[in-house]
Amino acid sequence: MKHTLSVLVEDRAGVLSRVTGLFSRRGFNIESLAVGPCEEPGMSRITIVVVGDDEKVEQIMKQLNKLIDVIKVSDLSDNERVERELALIKVTAEMGTSRLEIMQIAEIFRAQIVDVSPKSLILQVIGETEKIEALEKLLRQYGVKEFVRTGTVGILRGSKIVSGGK
Amino acid sequence: MKTGAKILVESLQREGTEIIFGYPGGVVLPIYDELYDSSLRHILVRHEQAAAHAADGYARASGRVGVCLATSGPGACNLVTGIATAYMDSIPIVALTGQVPTNLLGNDAFQESDITGITMPITKHNYLVKKTEDLGRVVKEAFYVAGTGRPGPVLIDIPKDVSTTSIKETPVPDKVVMRGYNPTYTGHKRQIEKALQLIATAERPVIYAGGGVVLSNASGELVRVATELGIPVTTTLMGLGCIPGDHPLNLGMLGMHGTEYANFAITESDLLIAIGVRFDDRVTGKTETFAPHAKIIHIDIDPAEIGKNKRVDVPIVGDVRSVLADMLSLLKKNGVHEAWIRKIKHWKQHHPLKCPDDGRLHPQYIIRQMNELVDGNAVVVSEVGQNQMWTAQHFCFKHPRTWITSGGLGTMGYGFPAAIGATFARPDVPVFDVAGDGSIQMNIQEMGTAAQYNIPVKIVILNNMFLGMVRQWQELFYDRRYSYTELPPVEFVKIANAYGIEGIKVESPEDVMPALKAAMDCNGPFVLDFRIEREENVFPMVPAGAAINEMIGGHPR
Numbered sequence: 064m065k066h067t068l069s070v071l072v073e074d075r076a077g078v079l080s081r082v083t084g085l086f087s088r089r090g091f092n093i094e095s096l097a098v099g100p101c102e103e104p105g106m107s108r109i110t111i112v113v114v115g116d117d118e119k120v121e122q123i124m125k126q127l128n129k130l131i132d133v134i135k136v137s138d139l140s141d142n143e144r145v146e147r148e149l150a151l152i153k154v155t156a157e158m159g160t161s162r163l164e165i166m167q168i169a170e171i172f173r174a175q176i177v178d179v180s181p182k183s184l185i186l187q188v189i190g191e192t193e194k195i196e197a198l199e200k201l202l203r204q205y206g207v208k209e210f211v212r213t214g215t216v217g218i219l220r221g222s223k224i225v226s227g228g229k
Numbered sequence: 230m231k232t233g234a235k236i237l238v239e240s241l242q243r244e245g246t247e248i249i250f251g252y253p254g255g256v257v258l259p260i261y262d263e264l265y266d267s268s269l270r271h272i273l274v275r276h277e278q279a280a281a282h283a284a285d286g287y288a289r290a291s292g293r294v295g296v297c298l299a300t301s302g303p304g305a306c307n308l309v310t311g312i313a314t315a316y317m318d319s320i321p322i323v324a325l326t327g328q329v330p331t332n333l334l335g336n337d338a339f340q341e342s343d344i345t346g347i348t349m350p351i352t353k354h355n356y357l358v359k360k361t362e363d364l365g366r367v368v369k370e371a372f373y374v375a376g377t378g379r380p381g382p383v384l385i386d387i388p389k390d391v392s393t394t395s396i397k398e399t400p401v402p403d404k405v406v407m408r409g410y411n412p413t414y415t416g417h418k419r420q421i422e423k424a425l426q427l428i429a430t431a432e433r434p435v436i437y438a439g440g441g442v443v444l445s446n447a448s449g450e451l452v453r454v455a456t457e458l459g460i461p462v463t464t465t466l467m468g469l470g471c472i473p474g475d476h477p478l479n480l481g482m483l484g485m486h487g488t489e490y491a492n493f494a495i496t497e498s499d500l501l502i503a504i505g506v507r508f509d510d511r512v513t514g515k516t517e518t519f520a521p522h523a524k525i526i527h528i529d530i531d532p533a534e535i536g537k538n539k540r541v542d543v544p545i546v547g548d549v550r551s552v553l554a555d556m557l558s559l560l561k562k563n564g565v566h567e568a569w570i571r572k573i574k575h576w577k578q579h580h581p582l583k584c585p586d587d588g589r590l591h592p593q594y595i596i597r598q599m600n601e602l603v604d605g606n607a608v609v610v611s612e613v614g615q616n617q618m619w620t621a622q623h624f625c626f627k628h629p630r631t632w633i634t635s636g637g638l639g640t641m642g643y644g645f646p647a648a649i650g651a652t653f654a655r656p657d658v659p660v661f662d663v664a665g666d667g668s669i670q671m672n673i674q675e676m677g678t679a680a681q682y683n684i685p686v687k688i689v690i691l692n693n694m695f696l697g698m699v700r701q702w703q704e705l706f707y708d709r710r711y712s713y714t715e716l717p718p719v720e721f722v723k724i725a726n727a728y729g730i731e732g733i734k735v736e737s738p739e740d741v742m743p744a745l746k747a748a749m750d751c752n753g754p755f756v757l758d759f760r761i762e763r764e765e766n767v768f769p770m771v772p773a774g775a776a777i778n779e780m781i782g783g784h785p786r
Contacts, residue, residue, distance in 0.1 A: 073409060076357070081349055088350055118536070125533035131354040131374060134409045227408055 065094070066120045067146060067217045069225045070109040070127060071135040074100065078132045082109060085130065091115065091123055095148070095192075097214035103227060106134060110216045112192075134227045143220040149187065149213045150195045151177070155206030156184045165205055172198045183208060191215075230395040233361040234263040237325070237392065240368035240401070242269055246296050248653050249325075250274055250283040254300020255340060256327035259392040272649075272682060275674040277304050279646035281311020282672070284322045286647030288315075289633045290608055291654035292446060294376045295322040301329055302340030305386070306347065310640060312382045313351040317637025318467060319444060321380035323371050324348075328388040331359055345386050353381030361394040365401040373405040378412030379531040380444055412530060416547030421555050424502070424526045424543045431500035431524075433569045434460045437483065437512075440467030440636065441505015441529060447550035448472065448629045451504065454553050458564035460502065461573055463491035465512055466621055467636040468505070474605070474625035480573070481582075484512035485771045486618045489783045490576035492771070495520050496778040497572075503527045505549045508538035509637070518776035528552050580784045582622050583768065590738050592616070592691045592761045596623040598741045599661065599689065602749065608633060608651045608660045612644035612668030614698035616691045618767040620663045631658075642671025648686040649678060659687060659749055666692040666716055676728040679754035687748045688756045690721055693763045701766045705781070725756035732756030 072078045079098060086093050094112040101108040113120060120138065127136045139146075152174075156162040158181065169176055169186050172194065178185035188198050192215060199210055219225065231239075237260060241249070248270045253261045264271050274280045277299040284295030299308050305326040315322045329338040345357045354374050356367045364387070371383040428434060442451050442464075448471040455462045455478050462472045463480040472479050483491040495501065501523040506512070513519040516539055527534075527541040528549055535544040545552055584593040596619050599609075605627030611617040611634045626632045633651055635643040648662035662669075669690055679686055691697075696714040703711050722732035731751055735744045735758065748755040768782025 077345065077349075080346070084349055122533065122537060129531070129533055131407060131410045 064116065065112060065114050065140065067139040067144070067215060068111045068113065068124065068127075069137045069139050069217060070111060070133060071101065071225065071227055072107050072109060073132040073134065074105050074107045075132055078107070079109070081130050081132060082111075082127065085126055086111075086113070086123065089123060089126060091119070095212070095214035097148075097216045106227065110214065112215050135225060137225045139217045139219060139225075142223070144217050145220060146191055146215050146217040147189055148192060148195060148215045149189045150199070151211045152186045152188065152199060152202060152207060153183055153209040154186065154202045155182065155208060157182060161205050165202065168198070168201055174198060231398045232259065232263070232393055232395050233364050233387070234259040234392040236361065236364050236398055237368065237387065238263045238267050238269055240365050241296065244368065244372040245293065248272065248287065249296045249298050250280040250287075250650060251298030252277050252280055252300070252304060254304045254327060256329060256389040257298065257300045257392075259389065260298065260325075260327070260387070272653075272678065274646065275677045276672065277307035278311050278642070279649070279672050279675050279678065281308045281322065281324060282314065282640075282643050282646035283650030284324070285311060285315045285320050286610060286633055286650030287654045288320050288322055288650075289647070290630055290651035292630060293321075293654075294372050295320070295650060296325065297322065298325045299327070300340065301327045301344070302342045305344040306342055309347060309351070312348055312384065314635050314638045314640045314643055315382040316351045316353070318440060318635065319380050320382065321375040322382045323375050324382060324384040326384060326386050327392075328357065328386045330390040331388045332390070334388065344384065348384050351382070352384050355384040355386070357386045358391050359388070361391050361396045362399070364391065365398065369401050370405050370407065374407075374410060378410070413532070413546050414530070414548040414551050416528065416545045416552035416555055418555070420543060420545045421552060421559060424545060425556065425559055427500055427524055427526060427543060428458060428460075428502070428564065432566060433498045434458070434500040434502060434566065435480075435494050435498040435523075436460050436462040436502045436504060437465070437495065437506055438462055438468045438471055438504045439465040439506030441549050442468055442471040443505075443629045445505065445530070445549040446629070447505070447553055450550055450553035450557065452476065453557055457557070457560060459566050459570065460564065461494060461570065463487070463494065465506055465509070465636070466634060469621060470626035470629045470632045473627045475627070480577075482621055484777060485514065486622065486767050486769065487777070488582060488622075489580035489769055489780060490573060492777040492780060493576050493580075494573055496776070498523045501525045503541070504553070505529060507534045513538065514771045514775050514777040584623065588738065590736060590741070590759060590761050592619045592759070592765055593623050594738055595689065595691065595741055595759055595761070596620050596663070599745060600624045602742070602745050603659060605631070607631065607658050608648075608655050610634065610644045610648040610651055610660065610662045612662070612664040613639045613641045614665050614668060614696070615701065615765070615767050616663050616665040616668065616697075618698075619691070622767075641668040645669060645672050645686065645688065646675050649675060649684050652684050652686060660685065661687045661689055663689045663691065665697055666690055666694060666719060666721070667696040669721070670719070673724065676725060676730055676754070680728045680730050683753040685752060686754050688754070690756065690758050691761050692721070692758055693761050693765065694718055695763060697765075698767070700764070704764070704766070705770075706772070721756055721758040730754045730756055732758060734758040734760065736760045
C-alpha cells in the first residue's frame with residue numbers, strides 16, 4: 064500500500080542525506096520526495112511517498128524518529144488529506160490539428176500552457192499523482208519530449224496539523 | 230580569547246573525560262599541542278581502529294562515555310570498524326576526528342575524507358563543526374546523545390581552522406535541549422500492569438535478558454524480579470553477567486551456541502519476558518519457531534526494536550531499570566512455578582555443557598581453569614569466533630560489565646584493544662583478552678601500546694592454527710573443505726618478547742593453571758599461547774536457519 068509520510072526535520076546540512084540514506088539501507092524504495100521550508104523557522108518538511116506493507120512502514124517511521132535531526136514523523140495516509148504534485152510536460156506540437164487537440168486536452172485537465180514555441184508546448188498540471196499520470200499518457204501519442212515532476216506534497220484536511228514536539 | 234583546541238579539551242574535561250585513546254596526524258596537531266600540557270590523559274595506540282575499540286572497552290567496563298581521537302582521512306577511516314562495533318552493541322563513545330580546513334572541504338584535499346558521510350549509518354549522530362563558536366555546544370550535545378536513551382557512538386569532525394581559530398568563549402548551557410531527541414525512560418503504567426497480569430497466569434515463563442539490562446545498570450532489579458516471581462533467566466551473549474552465572478534461576482546463554490536447557494525452555498515456554506534484547510537472528514534461529522507457544526512481553530528503550538523481528542503481545546517502551554523497578558513496586562505476590570522449575574532442573578542435570586577430559590589440551594578446560602582462578606572477579610574480554618563462544622559458555626560471569634565482547638558486528642581484532650581500554654576503567658581487577666590465533670593477529674600491533682604503558686592485559690590465545698569458527702562451519706556444512714582457514718604456526722611468545730612483553734607457551738593441561746598464575750603474578754601485559762586441540766568444535770550448535778531446539782553436538786534427548 065502507498066503511504067505518504069510527512070517528516071518535519073531540522074533545517075541543517077546533511078539532513079536529507081540522513082533521511083534518504085535510511086530508506087536505501089533498510090531496503091525501501093522512495094516513490095517520490097519533496098523538500099522545502101515550512102511554517103516554523105529553522106525546520107523543513109519532507110514529504111515522502113513509499114509503497115510497503117503497514118508493518119514495514121511502521122518500522123521505517125520508527126527508524127526515522129531515531130534520527131536526531133528528525134523532529135516529527137506522521138503517516139498522512141491514516142487521515143483525510145489533500146495531496147498534490149505539479150508536473151511540467153514538454154510535448155511536441157506542430158502547427159495544426161494536433162496542437163489544437165493538445166490544447167483541448169489541457170483544458171479538460173485544467174492544465175495551463177506556460178510556454179509556446181513553433182514545435183512544442185509546455186503544459187503545467189497540478190493534481191494527484193493519478194491525474195498527472197493520466198495526462199502524460201494521453202499526451203504520449205503527440206510525443207512527450209520531457210516530463211518533470213515535483214513529487215507529492217500533502218496536508219491534513221481540517222484544522223489538524225503535523226507540527227513539532229516529538 | 231581561546232582557541233578551538235583549548236575549548237575542545239576543556240569541554241571534554243567538563244564532561245568528565247579522564248582518558249583519550251588516539252593517534253596524532255596533520256590536522257589534529259593543534260589539538261595534540263593542547264593535550265601536551267593538559268591533565269587529560271592520552272594513550273597512544275598503534276592503529277586508529279584500536280583507539281575506537283579501546284574507547285569502547287573503557288565505556289563497557291565503566292558505564293561512562295569513551296573517547297577516541299584520530300586525524301582526518303586515513304585516521305578517521307581507520308576508526309570506522311570500531312565505530313560500527315560500538316553502534317551495533319549500543320556503546321556510548323565520542324569519536325573525535327580532525328578534518329581539512331573549512332576552505333578546502335570538498336576539494337579532495339590531502340588526507341580529506343567525508344567521515345560524517347561515511348559514518349552516517351553507523352553513528353547515533355554525527356557533527357561536522359564549521360565554526361569554533363559551535364564547538365562547546367556540540368561536545369556537550371555529543372556526550373548527551375551518546376550516553377542517554379539507547380546509547381551509541383557519536384562522531385565530531387573538526388576542521389583544522391576550527392581548532393586554531395581563537396574566539397571569545399561563550400558559556401554553554403548546562404541543559405541540552407534538542408527538539409528531535411527525547412528518549413522515553415518511564416514505562417507506561419497500564420502496559421506494566423498488563424505485563425504483570427500475563428506473568429500472574431503464566432505456567433512456564435522465561436526471562437530473556439540482553440545487553441540492555443547491562444547498559445541500563447539494571448541487573449539488581451532483574452535478579453529481584455526473577456527471584457520474587459520465580460522465573461528462570463536466559464541471557465544473550467551481550468547480557469551475560471546481568472544475573473550471576475551460578476544463580477539457581479540462571480539458564481546461561483540461549484541461541485546458536487546457547488545451552489540446551491535455555492533453548493528447550495524458550496521453546497516450551499508459555500510466556501517470554503524479553504528485556505533489553507532485539508531478537509537477533511543468532512538468538513532466535515528460525516523466527517517462526519522461536520518461543521512458538523509463548524506470549525511475549527518486550528521491554529526496551531528503543532521503540533524501533535519492538536516488533537521488528539517478532540510480533541509481541543505487550544510492548545513496554547522505557548528504560549529497563551525504571552520499568553523493572555516499577556514492576557517490583559506493583560508486585561502483589563510472589564510467584565512459584567514448581568513443575569516448570571523442576572523440569573528445567575532436570576534438563577540442566579541431563580544436558581550440561583560438555584568439557585572433554587581426555588588428557589589433551591581443550592579450550593573449554595582452559596576457560597574453566599581461568600574461572601576457577603579468578604572466581605568471577607575479573608574483566609574478561611574476547612575476540613570473535615570459537616574463543617568467544619567457549620568463553621561465553623564456560624566462564625561463570627558473576628557481575629555485569631565484566632564480560633566484554635563484540636556481539637552485533639562480530640569484529641575480529643576487537644578484544645585486545647578493548648581489553649586495553651577496560652584496564653583503565655577497572656584497574657582493581659585482572660583483565661583478560663581471550664583470543665584465537667586468527668583474531669589476535671588482527672590487532673597484534675597493540676602489544677606496542679601495552680608495553681609502552683605497561684598495561685596489564687593477560688592475553689590468552691587459544692591457538693589451533695585455524696580460523697576456527699569458519700573451519701568448524703566448513704567441517705559441518707562444506708564437507709571438510711578447509712578453504713583458506715589454516716594458519717601456519719606462529720610463536721606468539723617470541724612476538725611478545727620482541728615488544729618487551731613476557732609470555733609462556735602451554736601444550737598440556739597440567740601446565741594451564743601454573744601458566745595462568747604466572748600471568749597473574751606479572752604486573753604488566755602477559756601472553757599465554759595455548760596450543761589447543763586443532764579441530765575442537767563449539768557445541769551445542771543450532772545450524773543457521775533451524776529452530777533453536779534443533780541442536781547438534783548436544784546430549785540425546
